[in-house]
Amino acid sequence: MDIKELLHKAIYQAAQAAVAEGVFAIHELPQVILEVPPKKEFGDFATNFSMQAARAAKTNPRVIAEAIVARMQETWLEKAVIAGPGFINFYLKSDWLYTMLNDILSQGENYGNSKTDAKERVQVEYVSANPTGPLHVGHGRGAAVGSALVNLLKAAGYDVASEYYINDAGNQIDNLAASVHARYLELLGQKIEFPEDGYHGQDIIDTAQRILDKAGDSYLSMPVSERLAVFKEIALQEKLAALKEDLAAFNVQFDVWFSECTLHQSGALQETCQVLKNNGSIYEQEGALWLKSTAYGDDKDRVVIRDNGIPTYLAADIAYHRNKLERGFDQLINIWGADHHGYICRVKAAIGSLGYSPEQLEVLIVQMVSLYRSGQLVKMSKRTGQSVTLSELIEEVGTDAARFFFIMRSLDSQLDFDLDLAKSKSNENPVYYIQYAYARIASIFRQAAEDGILLEDLDAVKLSLLTSECEVDLIKKLGEYQEEIADAAKERAPHRIARYAHDLAGQFHTFYNQCRIKGVEQDLQLARMALAKAVQTTIRHALGILGISVPEKM
Structure with a gap:
């Protein structure tokens, strides 16, 4: 149990004891909410529970x-001070920091992963672009966010699977x-009239x-109809293979690739319509079949057949x-583009009409991406004169x-993508800044090994020597990671992990610049190396969630 869990429990138990002793009466105690005070002089944690x-x-x-x-009367609590109308500021003994850091180090590569008895099965469907041409940068944002969300949910202990819906019908x-x-x-020299809705790429x-x-x-x-059928199959397989290749190069993998054609071929579509007919x-x-989607808040009923x-x-x-729900998924998360916002209500209506809860479908909308180079909006690819593809990016x-x-950035906000910044090797480039922190730690361990100093017995390291302000701040930041993952997973917000990794890298760079590691007394050197090790492991875990590499050298 981490320190925040201990503090939660201690506050709740103290309140229960006060109620039992008749100090105040309450039917149900509120949730304990802890925050880190804006100023260090206000303690390590604060709560407005009393109010x-x-x-x-x-x-x-104030009575409460x-x-x-x-x-x-906890052994790890230095003091608790009442402030203002009833805030409680908690000051913890320094020992808890070292206990927490030791726990982080002992967990190693597993730090950040939660072990839960996940009974709810979650499916994340994302990208699902028509296999009619290459993926563009808009698809790329959905692919990056979707795969990071899957990784995040897995780290938080969810039973999660990823899926790509192939619109091949x-x-x-x-x-x-x-x-x-x-x-x-x-190409054979014939004059043709290009299809009005054809693809020009x-x-x-x-x-x-x-x-x-x-x-x-x-x-x-061949008769034209047979020729078209053959070309359809050839083109579809080729486009799908290219799409999979682009996604693999982007560190995106799917557990299932689901073909729309199978719904038609198996009779599942007709069977589903019959189920909806039978339940009214x-x-x-006017000869068409309509779904009563207005019964679930849609602005009008929708044609199905x-x-x-x-x-x-x-x-x-x-x-x-x-089909998804019949496969046993309890929660469906779909990641759609901004142009699909109006489609949400009708699909939720369909799920409700099938006898499931519409809330079993959660739709995340990914907003548009604008590319900028030298401060100018990039609208077209220089190479093709069409939309910039993911592979070109x-x-x-x-x-x-x-x-x-x-x-x-949060997926529901429009993204301005600065190509020049993304390519730069400077601290202004956030991914470079994080990776450089990781590589810098790797360099520390290489140099220490050359001097014959190895971090072998972590239990013997005197972590209590880490007393400077930047060391304490860094340990506290490390301790926030587990909760950050849990909160980010609940909010479906992988951007929080990107922000955390950047903040952690920043605090490490501050520590590195202020606290010498090499050339100090050996016990202190080992303690600082242990702290650096915990940072390195946490950065690797965070970047793993984001699908980003961790270079040993830069």
Whole structure:
């Protein structure tokens, strides 16, 4: 149990004892909320518990505060001081710092991971871009945030799985086939009328060229419908392979790749519509089938099956989400682009219509990304004249910088991505700043090893020698990491881990500049090396969550 848990428990038990002794009466004690005071002279932790309880107890908050302080006799507590209308400031004995640091060191690579009996199964679906062309930078932000969220939830002890929904059915795939077919004919010298909704990227021409190089004009002997079917399969597999390659280069892996086609082929879509018909959630009007989504707050009912019998995208999405829930997932987290905001209500309505709670679906909206170079907005790729692709961004700034810059801001805020800053090797570049702290610690241990000084028996290290202000601050910062992970996971906020890693690196750089490690008395050197070791392990864990590498040298 860490110090905050101990303090929580001690406050609560003291309050319970005061109630039992008749000091004040209250039906239910409020939650204990601890904060780190803005100034060090106000202690290590503070709580407004007395004021929260006073409302329900209908008594003076200072009476409650005095009762709690009088009943707290913990060995790790130096003193508790009542301030203002009833705040309690807690001053802890220095021993707890060293106990905490020793615990962090003993956990090693596992520090930051929570072991819980997770009964709730969570699925995170993200990216899910149409496999009709390369991923662009907007997809990249969703990919970075989604994969970091999965890593974060796993570290926090959640039972979590990741999934990519392949939109391999519908008009967009037909348009893909038609586009490749048109370019194929064009390469053979035929005059063509390019499809109105076709895809104009260079990648379509490249696909057509590869078909031509492999099979020549042999496909011309096929009926057009058969030719289009073959081109659809070739193009889909090629685009999907390229998409997977881009994501792998971006440190993004999925547990499941789910094909939309399987919903059509298995009859799951039709079966789902029948379930909704049977329970009265779908009605027929003007030859089409409509979902009663207004029953769940949507502004209008939505078409599920058109009057020509063709399912809408919503029909497939309903069947897909039913499939997810039938696989035993308790909570679904979907990460969608900003243009999907209006779609949330209708999918939640579908889930409710299927007999599940709409709250089992949580949708996170990723806002737009704007690229800047030399202070100017970058709208198009220099190479292709089209949207900048994820692979081009990785080529320019690297995977680590791209991932960190995508993650470091809350996903619901628009992101201005400074390409020049992302490439710079300076302390102004946040990912460089963090990685440099890690590499600097690695250098410390290499130099110490050359001098024959090894950090072997951690239990024998005299951590109590770490008494300077920057050392104490650094230990306290390390102690916040476990709670930071838990809070970030609850808030679905991997940007908090990016911010924590940057703050920790900053405090380490301050420590390094103020506290000599080499050339001091050996016990102090070992204590400072142990502190550096804990920082290094924590940075590695945090950057691991973010999907970013930890270089030994820079």
